[in-house]
Amino acid sequence: MRTRPILTAFNGGEASPLMGARTDFAKYPTLCRRLENFIPLVQGAVTRRPGTGFVRKAKGKCWLVPFEYSVDQAYMLEAGDSYLRIHLNHGTLLDGAAPLELVTPWTLPLSTDGDGACRLRHVQSRDVMYWACAGVPQQKLSRLGATNWTLERLKTRNGPFKDLNDDKAVTVYASAASGSITLTASADIFLPGHVGALFFIEMKDGGGLLPWEPGQVIAVDDLRRSDGKIYRCTAVEDVSGAAEVTGTVKPVHTYGRVWDGHNITGDDQDNGAEWEFIGCPYGFVEITAVASGTSATATVTGDWDLPPGVVGAGNATWRWAHAAYSDVEGWPEQIAFFRNRLVFARGSRVDCSVAADYQNFASKDYGVLTAEMAVALQIQSQRNNRCQWLAPTGAGLLIGTAGGEFLLSEQTSSEPFGPENAKAAPVTAYGSRGIVPPLVGATSLFIARAGRKLRAAAYSVEADGFTAPDQTWVAEHITASGVIGLAWADQPHALLWGVRVDGQLIAFTFDADQQVYAWSRHPMRGKVEAIGVIPAPQGDADELWLSVAREIDGETVRHIEYLTPTRDATAARDEWWHVDAGLMLRSDVDVTSVTGLDHLEGETVQVAVDGASHPDAVVTAGAIALVTPGRTILAGLPAPAVIEPMTLDVGGGAGTAQTLTQRIAKVSLRLVNTGGLKVGPDTAHLDQAWFREPADIMGAAAGLFTGDYELDFDGPWGAGARFTLVADGVQPCTLVGAVIDITTNG
Template identity: 35%
Template sequence: MTLARPIATSFNGGELSPRMGGRVDTAIYQVGLAEAENFVPTVEGALVKRPGFETIRAARDGAAWLTNFRFNLTQDYVLEWSDQKIRFYTNGERIETSPGNAYEVAVPYSAAEARSVSCQQSFDRLYLNHPNYPPARLTRTSATTFTYEVLPLVNGPFADANIDAGRTVTVSGTTGAIVITASAPIFQPGHVGAPFRLEAADFSTIPAWEAQTKDITVGLKRRSEGKVYVAASGGTTGTVVPIHTAGTEWDGQNLKDANDKGPFGVQWTYLHDRFGMVRIDSVAADGMSAGATVTRPIPDSLKTVPSFRWAHGAFSAAAGWPSVVIAWASRLCHFKGFELVASVVGDYLNHQAYTSSGVTAADLAFRRTLSTEDPVLWAMGDRRLIVGTASREIAVGAINQAQAVSGDNIEAVPQSFYGSERVFPIQIGTTGVFVQRGKRKLRQAEYDFARDRYQSANMTVWCRHITKGGIVQLTFQKEPEELMIGVRADGQLVVHPHAPEQEIKGFSRIRHGGGKILSAVACASASGDQDELWVLVQRTDGTRWVERMAVWHEDDDPIEDAFYVDSGLTVIAAAGQTRFTGAVQLKGQAVAILAAGGIVTGVTVAADGSFDVPASVVPADRAYRMTVGLPYVARAVTLRPELRGGDTQQGKRQRLVRMVLRLIATAAIRIGAAGGKLDNLIDRASSEHMDAPVPLFTGDTERSVSGGWDRNGQAVFESYGPLPATIVAAMPTLTVTQ
């Protein structure tokens, strides 16, 4: 027999797939773990116990989703979505109309539909798209009030124009409320509320305006620059071409010239362009006519001359609603199926696609159909617009990079063919992360200059099991730890320390101590210097609660400030206080308590939320801090050890006999061999007072391990109390047979 002393100096390989159990030849094996639950691998390599979750409020019945609304860095809101309602949280509190009464805004989305609502923040507005409802916006009207409204789009957008000359329309009037009559059943009930565009068959009956034309009389019509005007005064025309789109203007000075000829100048009143627009208010049962309200003046000729030049709105209950919204290239872009529908530059609500004379311009709105077999599921902005479908990822951008994106300068180029789920991606630094079709793989999209395309590396290549059940939501905590967080369908979180410069590949899991996490979102704190992780938790009794992860414990923070319980709360108790109330979220539960830095066990919360602690465990001479909540265990299991160089240890009978752990600010940790008894690693020193909490330990601590012979040699570390734990390195001693 020989002694083997491998050392683990880093754990940021995270929890590896069981299929990696034989890959001792890989670099990631040397920094990986067989299990990492409620421990988070950090960029530096240490394992850090994750903080607990503090209770904020009970969620509305049926609440299913959380998102955020960021007005600015210090005014960030968490939105709680339930059936047809949104509630709001900010600065650690729920916004209320009166104490105990939540402020709510009515929306059309069900709780189940909330996760499919595409959101785009723009200052005090959150634009919302869902394939079952009209595009809308949520507007912040004050620090504590919001309004929801259907997006008041103007000038469209419109679908492709009709080209069937046999399907014509006429109108009963040109302004106000009118009736549109068609030669075929072109209207459906789902068109009600949608725009409709009508264009004159031609302007053959209206002469062109010309300069210095005499004998103009009041009421005479002329066309100019694609618009029709009526003379409001008589005389001889001037030399200024009419181009106005409202009101009345002169085409000259109404004065004589230097040769005493004239006067030149006629007043022209704008009537209409070549096309007009209406909003459909009602549809006849046979689909042959529709009542409408004029929103842009209609050409007079349409009252008597049928025209096949018309187009339905691109968005309606009949045509379908857009499902994805994103601000890109100074436009608000909507995706409906395979179509990209972009607004006018700098005017998010305006979908004017032509000038008044019928000419397209680079800054006007446009539509573009993507060449792909599947509809768009998500979009994220970068140097190009990256969109995901069920079969491929596509980069949309300008053909000519020297010019702005426009309807005539745009291309869609496939970048990869992995396919995606409708889980909205997140952007981290210079990369984007999306969920591959099947919800099991996370891919990191990053532009590769050498290949001039976006590469999408598989982040979960070493830990395919970590996404078991599928990823349903992604979020990112920037400060103080850089953590990418995914919500699993089974209620666990997967956590990845994101540091591209270090090529960190490790994942770990967070399991809530009292239920399933349904949704999670990062929200900036009131000061803006940290990001808080908010979660929606479904407890084992079926109730749902909004909770917030406590701040990450700094190594030199007082032990009394530790928060390592779930569904917890903290109170400042009076000297000698032993009776507490208000823990209704913990009723009937055995709880973990940290009182003045000391662990209190054996306490169960009563049905009314009250509980008592023994007088012997609380200070009698000073106020103290007490944290109470549901206990959870942070657990790490090492991989089978392998010494670098020399003969392999794999497959040999071995026994873990001793363990040295290098720790920082740690207490209440136990160790042992996998499958064996676990022993407390840190004992109270004989010099320490028995009536004081065990202080947090920093340094190397050694203990013999209770374990038998096996062929694994794996060690287990567990942090079992409501106290912090940071494992910097592990140095086991194993007896190995030859």
């Protein structure tokens, strides 16, 4: 029986061998047994992955961190072992002839998780990037000018702190109210690791200060408590022979001097006093040295001096607290922005800064609790699982822990998020790996705890809550070795790029609106160790950057590279780029050799001359010789692309044809902008497709082919009909559809 089925789409992506018999699956005809270095497009076609351009050798193993001030000002940061380099516009920021380099506090072991994923966390606000990494204090990277960058410790103000001490037998007092002071404790509470951390101290039982009340006798220099603050009387109404008493207006100011009333009745009663704000019943210090467990030197910080009720041995207080983060407690491991607040997290603790004041973690506004103040909470669950990532969404701050996912949001939607209107509620219970999930529309794509499943977390109206369906069930083999990195590139192809534990680059075409969920693999010569995405220099696309480890000339080197742009019919013939770690030379005259290829010393590279295929060449002393001279030369490592659709279920007559003997006699390919490919029953038996027309100039690049191309196919008889297409040269290839001429025996 002869049949001629058509394959109209390939955007089901590469499927697991376990899907081999699922002809009942609606997307079965769009699946592929193998899809390497082809990108499945939302429209249904697959297009050959563009090659990568070489930027510079990395200093060492590193992570790639996007720094995006705007669409047209974007940098890629190379964060390695105690150093930071800055790349932009496919080059590197220099300090003289050498790369500009900042010293960082994180080492490579500190910034690498046990499963191989990156532990560096970062969020950006215009020219400033805030960093968190387990084992080191938070950092602040500032771009002060084109070549003026600084990295310094991020010091917070007024917190955050651990819970207040509740053991009344353990007290602390200060030697003075301002400047450099000594803290003396009644028990061992100080450790060397507290140096550099904040310390909170508060008067006990009101500190012996009377509360302000109207009509009470008062004198200059008297202290009173009012509205959570402390005031000193600096002047009183003075009527001869009359008692001096307070007025009727309660002091609430936070700076300067204000009268609480004055003699307006005309009688002989003094009823007004002037009050100077001197602070609150509590204060903050930064520990600068630890002499012993009971003695530490500190510097008073904050907007006011320490209250008198904590100064001196007679004012020892049990109301004190250590900083929530220090060398003793550990430093924040996660960082994010949420509701215009800077958020830290470590373990099950989450701290949100004062609204719109990112380095201020005050729990009260001059003694008064308001909605703008800092928020501190513990994630409550049956298991004490550590926070793995923070991901802001429209519904709230999604928090991934090793045991499940939570949503930090308002308890009451009618009130603003704040210390009295915050909750962290469980939403799913899958557990997460420590990889920050990209937000795609309203969906957060996160890697589950074992590292082998990608889940899409989003609010579902039907479920009236969050759901996180598995996106890898059709292709579980793609992520079987584990995923250690993700990066989202929305333009032009809606791709989630990923890095596996074994160093292979993978991609997931994701468009929920069009119901396209397609995996593909993108093997390269070498091992991909890190990826990141920034806008391309032209601002018209998102650009994937990679750090790739390769064995070159007998040693392991690491290349910083970027994925070159996807081309279309408007591109010049010599602009297409399908080699990796490549360099392109443009000259005003014909050249017969190319230099500058030291990063590929000893490697056999593929070459294109003015867009035409050229024989391979070996890099010697950083150069290659050309057989055919030209003006635009591209050279780089091969990046062959392979597609093998699923076994077709056609021609069975009375039932399935899956186990019947079949043979393909002819294949008609519908192609767009294609310059080279081979087709056969498998990769060992391929026939070259020829697109050169008689009118094409010999030696020059032929025009790219768009249309239907028919090949006679000398396929063998066998169980199931399938074909393989390979694009392994320097030419582009886009496959839109295929018509297969199949003969079935049985």
